[in-house]
Amino acid sequence: MTTSTTTEPPAAAPLLDLHALVVAVRRRRRLWCSVALLGLLVGVAVAVLLPPPPTAVTEVLVAHQEDQPNDPGTLIRTDVAVLHTTRIAGEALRSLRSSEKPEDFLPDYEGAGLTNNMLRITVTGGSEAEALARAKALADAFVADHVRRIRDAANAEAKALLDQRDRMQGELAQVNKAIGDGSAQSGPKASADMESLFARRAELTSRITDFSQRAADARVGTPQLVAGTQIVDAPRVVRHSLPKTAATDAAIGLVLGLVLGLAVAAVGTVVADRPVLRREIAANLGASVTAELPRRSFGPWRRRRVRRARERLVTSLARTVRGAAEPVSLLELGCARATSVLALDVARALAAEEPVVVIDGLPGPHLAGRRPEPGDPTVVGGERAATVSHQERRLGVGSVAPGAAWTDLQYLGTQTVLVVRAGHGSAAWLHTVARQLADQRIAVIGVVLIDPDPRDRTDGTLWDGLHTALRAHDERLARQNGGGTSHAVQAAGEGRRRAERLPLGAARVPDSNQEAR
Structure with a gap:
């Protein structure tokens, strides 16, 4: 029996994703609500300042x-x-x-x-x-x-x-x-x-x-x-009623402003091409979305929900940093303040078990200009990263926003968690971030999405990301074992690469190295 190795070409992506467009326009509700409110105020002003003639x-x-x-x-x-x-x-x-x-x-x-x-x-x-x-x-x-x-x-x-x-x-x-x-x-x-x-x-x-x-x-x-x-x-x-005229003009201005605001938001979304959905951000960065952090809210019940989500995220990140054999960094895109606060919370959680030093690579005074409080971890600048003792846990904080110093990111950590604000970076810039991190040999172990859309039901998991993470893990294990690559690691990597090269639906032949392992 002959197994066919012909694979079907992937389906062409639509020119305009209506789901993403609706989500992006809804996220820009401040814009079109402001324009609608401006139209309402203009209508009232016209009725008051420009009354109809006798x-x-x-x-x-x-x-x-x-x-x-x-x-x-x-x-x-x-x-x-x-x-x-x-x-x-x-x-x-x-x-x-x-x-x-x-x-x-x-x-x-x-x-x-x-x-x-x-x-x-x-x-x-x-x-x-x-x-x-x-x-x-x-x-x-x-x-x-x-x-x-x-x-x-x-x-x-x-x-x-x-x-x-x-x-x-x-x-x-x-x-x-x-x-x-x-x-x-x-x-x-x-x-x-x-x-x-x-x-x-x-x-x-x-x-x-x-x-x-x-x-x-x-x-x-x-x-x-x-x-x-x-x-x-x-x-x-003809007697003109000022309240009636103002209400009519306000309604007309509100409708016109709303239509104009929606049109501007839709056109701006299409032109800017800023991914909002989980699947788009994960696809453009080449890494899975592993956690989310909702935006702050004024409601007390929502504040409690955001606080619990932040606590779970800090616990998860602390567990990830604690289990990593190499230094881990948090690199932000569009959320420098939230990333700095998150890094301090993770460092406080780690400081209960071992000494922690936060390496500040963020532009601006988010960490450098803060006033230290009792129990806070030590914060040093990026220029002093080489002086940190190896006995202390290092947690780097940096930025991948436009203007970032790419060659300095490897000193913050060889593994990183990207903290990305949804809808902030364009698709082209997300590709740039993924390419620059790959050139610097910085492994992305996950993406934390800040301010996600609450109605987003898309999947932000890349199913081939596991193999990428395993290969990077094998290479790190090999470096830790004396700079060479063990036969078992080589066999495992070769087996996975061979499995990846097989077409979908083809029979997989057991590898001798895998059987030996």
Whole structure:
């Protein structure tokens, strides 16, 4: 039976991880909450500092000759468009005896169709009296213009009908004359001509009567339309409520600020590419997340939970440092103060059994500038690391933030625990940290995640990290056993390397060295 050694290519990573994006945006809630609060304050400030000008409103009932029950509002929209013309604005300004230009007056008022025949006119002014006068002048100018257009249309229609009637009356006079001239003739042909003339005269008489009636009806309907177009609601001042206006503007500002803040947070998250989830931080650093420390909280129950988590973390780190055969360091990324406090707590836990010296490699006064308290361990600077006695337990504290002195990190400890603040370093910088530590032959034995997302359910364990740790452990054991590599260690390392080279699902052949061991 032949075992296939072909492995499937890994699945391509998505261009945008929505889970990570949502978590990152939620972690930046201070940003978008601040922007939303700023929008709310701006809305309130606008309502208080920029109150609306005095406004007057009036309603005009507009009658149309072409009114239909199923009119979709075309006629009233035409009236609104006519209202916003320089002719109406100019007539209103002339009635007010104002020297203002009609073009400058147009932005100060607006019209809106409430129904197919109801027009609302809203006008602003420098004072309430000016707004009322402007509203009345505009309404009167619009009504006068509408009435004039109705009468002009009726007169034009009546004139056209009367012109048709007059033309037919002239034709009727010619027919009557022909009938009078042909009455003296006799014969069959003359009789037929007379019959056609009489028929033509009767037709013309009927049409003349019809045109006269239609012309009269055109003028009769005009007074109804004129009477139907009137101001039905006198101009009145619109009262503005400052609390209501402030609440409305605040709500609008809050929504706009929230949307803007979320957009900025999302775009900033995508551009910055700062890992937040456990699996992303572990993958970029090449080390498993072994512990977490939540952020401080103001609630008493949460403070107790954070305190218990800190105690468990200090105990775990103290056990790790105590069981290590080589010096261990704590290297921070984005949490220098928390790392310094954590290092002092671990050193106090270790000092109960053996002397401990904390080597300060942190930039800034986090450890160097602190005031020592009774029972605190000894703290020395990084330049004095070589003077520390080998009988004392060494615990180094340093930084892998941008600007770190990479070559000095090995003097703090050949093994390290990275203390990383979630969402602080970019993916590129986490890769840089892992590469620099590997170049300095500093083994990363775990990652402590500071301020993790409480809703993060991803796995921060690297399953191949165990083999890496074992290989590093074998090499350290070999150095401790006299600088050479024992046959058993070589066999174990070779067996593990051979097992790692086997493809997934392939049969593993027992190694002779492993059997001997």
